[in-house]
Every structure is written in structure tokens, then in C-alpha cells.
Amino acid sequence: MEKRSLVKGKIHYVGVNDRNKHLFEGMWPLPYGVSYNSYLIDDEMVALVDTVDVCFFEQFIAKIKAVIGEKPIQYLIINHMEPDHSGSIALIKKYYPDIVIVGNKQTFGMIEGFYGVVGDQYVVKDGDFLSLGHHKLHFYLTPMVHWPETMMTFDETDHVLFSGDAFGCFGTLDGGFIDSRINLDKYWDEMERYYSNIVGKYGSPVQKALQKLGGLPIEMICSTHGPIWTEQIGKVVGIYDRLSRYEAEEGVVIAYGTMYGNTEQMAEEIAAELSANGVKNIVMHNVSKSNPSYILKDIFKYKGLIVGCPTYSNQIYPEMESLLSKILVREVKGRYLGWFGSFCWAGAAVKRIAEFAEKSKMEIVADPVEMKQAMKPITREQCAILARAMADRLKKG
Numbered sequence: 210m211e212k213r214s215l216v217k218g219k220i221h222y223v224g225v226n227d228r229n230k231h232l233f234e235g236m237w238p239l240p241y242g243v244s245y246n247s248y249l250i251d252d253e254m255v256a257l258v259d260t261v262d263v264c265f266f267e268q269f270i271a272k273i274k275a276v277i278g279e280k281p282i283q284y285l286i287i288n289h290m291e292p293d294h295s296g297s298i299a300l301i302k303k304y305y306p307d308i309v310i311v312g313n314k315q316t317f318g319m320i321e322g323f324y325g326v327v328g329d330q331y332v333v334k335d336g337d338f339l340s341l342g343h344h345k346l347h348f349y350l351t352p353m354v355h356w357p358e359t360m361m362t363f364d365e366t367d368h369v370l371f372s373g374d375a376f377g378c379f380g381t382l383d384g385g386f387i388d389s390r391i392n393l394d395k396y397w398d399e400m401e402r403y404y405s406n407i408v409g410k411y412g413s414p415v416q417k418a419l420q421k422l423g424g425l426p427i428e429m430i431c432s433t434h435g436p437i438w439t440e441q442i443g444k445v446v447g448i449y450d451r452l453s454r455y456e457a458e459e460g461v462v463i464a465y466g467t468m469y470g471n472t473e474q475m476a477e478e479i480a481a482e483l484s485a486n487g488v489k490n491i492v493m494h495n496v497s498k499s500n501p502s503y504i505l506k507d508i509f510k511y512k513g514l515i516v517g518c519p520t521y522s523n524q525i526y527p528e529m530e531s532l533l534s535k536i537l538v539r540e541v542k543g544r545y546l547g548w549f550g551s552f553c554w555a556g557a558a559v560k561r562i563a564e565f566a567e568k569s570k571m572e573i574v575a576d577p578v579e580m581k582q583a584m585k586p587i588t589r590e591q592c593a594i595l596a597r598a599m600a601d602r603l604k605k606g
């Protein structure tokens with residue numbers, strides 16, 4: 210019987226699924242879990258490509274042994290050092306003390322720093338080569354996708370790209386792991402959320418990596434999270450290309466904070482006027498309820514952004530401050546921006562969002578709207594003006 214772990218030729222899937230963790234990186238919800246993918250190339254010389262979160266080491270080593278039995282592993286290729294993939298390096302080194310770790314100049318300092326592991330190394334430069342016998346591997350440095358040491362490994366024998374986090378997504382692999390053999394519905398949104406949350410700041414390095422890899426005859430992408438891509442390579446590369454160029458669809462995200470519903474009325478007024486002016490895609494998020502992970506995903510998806518919140522202790526509403534900081538970190542480009550705020554006795558929210566607007570370099574569509582205490586006819590009209598300005602700007606494109 211063909212081993213169920215078989216990916217292609219001599220390449221096997223030895224990754225694991227995490228259905229226990231609530232928050233990836235301590236921040237991002239995992240409603241469908243996440244997989245940590247690792248691959249074993251069972252050639253004349255055996256190579257392991259990346260490892261898994263150390264919590265899953267028992268499963269991991271059992272999967273490796275199921276493929277190669279007691280044969281040694283000659284090479285451990287490290288495409289990325291974030292601990293969800295590098296976490297088992299020290300234990301792999303204990304099981305296979307003669308293993309040669311393959312990485313670039315940036316990789317080895319991190320291996321020693323995180324795990325105290327030293328020993329045999331193969332330090333690769335861009336374009337360097339390793340033959341395993343049948344498989345010939347080339348290494349491509351892709352720094353800042355999304356850490357400085359990130360690189361990718363291309364198997365020129367079977368045209369397989371081991372891409373690290375690139376082209377990955379949230380969501381466990383429930384039984385199968387190749388795109389053509391599984392239902393992919395849950396992964397598409399989870400890919401956009403993964404990209405915007407984890408990689409979002411690094412659009413320019415992702416573009417550089419896409420250009421560098423553009424000429425390779427890639428038939429399969431083995432990333433470190435989510436399905437192996439074969440039939441869907443075009444769609445997946447297209448998603449990463451679009452998101453890394455910060456391209457967005459016509460639509461508006463309204464992200465608002467509210468304590469007693471007064472500020473929320475402003476958001477409702479703006480949404481209704483946007484709709485009356487032909488905007489179909491309107492997504493509203495109460496920042497105290499929607500996790501920022503999902504708000505960021507929608508901000509990467511839509512061209513318009515309207516934010517608003519109350520003043521709190523003479524400052525901006527804290528949940529909004531947290532969201533604005535996450536948007537700034539990701540350097541989201543090419544968005545149209547409007548904002549509103551409220552106060553009881555002294556206003557701060559609108560002023561603080563203005564500081565965000567300046568830093569973000571987004572295009573401001575209209576004057577902000579500031580409301581004292583509760584909705585009045587003048588506030589209603591100002592909200593409508595803001596909404597119409599956003600709708601007009603979207604129509605102009």
C-alpha cells in the first residue's frame with residue numbers, strides 16, 4: 210500500500226495539526242485551527258524540510274519514523290525560524306546528532322539564540338545547490354517574508370517549491386493535504402486573514418520574492434501552513450500578489466467603538482447613506498466585539514475605511530487605539546479614509562484619529578464628524594456628507 214504520507218515522488222508530508230491553540234502568536238483566533246507542515250524527502254540522502262511546534266514532537270517523530278524507519282536523516286533544511294516551525298530543532302538534533310542543518314547566514318544565529326543548538330552547518334547563499342541523489346535542491350533567499358532569515362527551497366527534480374510561510378493559511382488539514390483532494394472552502398478567507406495578520410506589513414519583500422520565483426517551473430507549492438497547492442497555484446499566487454500590492458475591492462469597512470450606542474448611531478447613519486449612494490460592500494465592526502484579526506482582513510479587502518469612537522478619559526477609546534496601531538504597523542496603502550468621534554465634555558477621539566490619518570498617509574475623503582453627547586440633526590447631516598464623499602471617491606476609483 211502506498212504510504213498515505215506520500216506527496217510526490219520521494220517527498221512525504223510529516224506535518225501536524227493544532228486544534229488546541231486559541232490564539233496564534235497569542236493574538237489571532239484559530240476557529241479552524243492551524244497546521245504546522247513539515248516535509249521529508251526520502252532520497253539517497255534524507256532531508257527534512259522545516260520542523261513543527263515542539264508541543265507536537267511525539268506525533269512528528271512518529272510520522273518521520275513511519276516513513277524512514279531507523280534510517281538517519283542527513284539534512285535539516287530550515288526555511289524559517291519562527292518557533293511554530295523551528296520549535297523541534299533541538300529535539301531533532303538529539304534524535305539525529307549527525308544531522309547537518311541547512312540555512313543562511315541569518316538562520317544560524319537564531320538557532321543558537323533560541324535553542325542553543327550548534328554543530329554541522331551548511332550555510333547557503335542565494336541560488337546555492339544541494340543534491341540528495343535524485344532530488345536537486347536550490348535555495349532562494351527571500352528576506353522579510355516575514356522574518357529576516359526567510360528563504361525558500363526549490364526542488365528542480367519534481368518542480369516543488371518549499372515556500373515557508375508564503376502561500377500559507379490558517380486551517381487544519383483534516384485527512385488529506387493536497388488541494389485537489391480536499392474541500393478548500395474554509396481556506397480562502399483564512400488565507401486572506403493569515404496574510405493580513407501575519408505577513409501584512411511586508412508587501413514589498415513579498416513582491417520581491419514573487420519576482421525572484423517568477424521564472425521557476427513550479428508545479429507544487431509546499432508551504433508551512435495549510436494545503437499543498439497544485440491545481441490552485443495560480444489562484445494562491447494571485448491572492449498573495451494582490452494582497453502584497455495592497456489592492457482592494459470597492460467597498461467600505463466601518464470600524465467603530467461605542468459604549469452606550471450614541472457613537473454607534475453615527476456609524477449606522479454613515480452606513481445607511483453609503484448604501485443609499487450605491488455602495489454594496491459595507492462591513493461594520495464594533496471594535497469591542499470583532500477581533501482585530503477579522504477587521505484587518507476586511508481592511509485589506511476593501512478600498513474605503515471609516516473609523517470612529519468615543520473619547521475615553523480624555524483619550525481615544527482604547528480598543529480603537531489598539532486597532533489603529535495594528536493598521537499603522539501594516540502600512541496599509543492606497544485606502545480612502547474618513548472618521549468620526551464623540552465626547553461628553555471634552556473631545557479627544559477625533560483629534561487622535563487625525564494623528565493616525567496623518568501617519569497612515571491614506572487619502573482623506575471629507576472632514577471628520579464630531580458629536581457632543583448624542584445624535585442631533587446637524588450630526589446626522591454631517592455623517593451623510595462624509596458617507597457621500599466616500600461613495601463618490603469610490604466611484605471615481
Ligand code: FEO
Pocket residue numbers: 289291292293294355374433434
Ligand atoms: Fe508560521 Fe512565521 O511562522
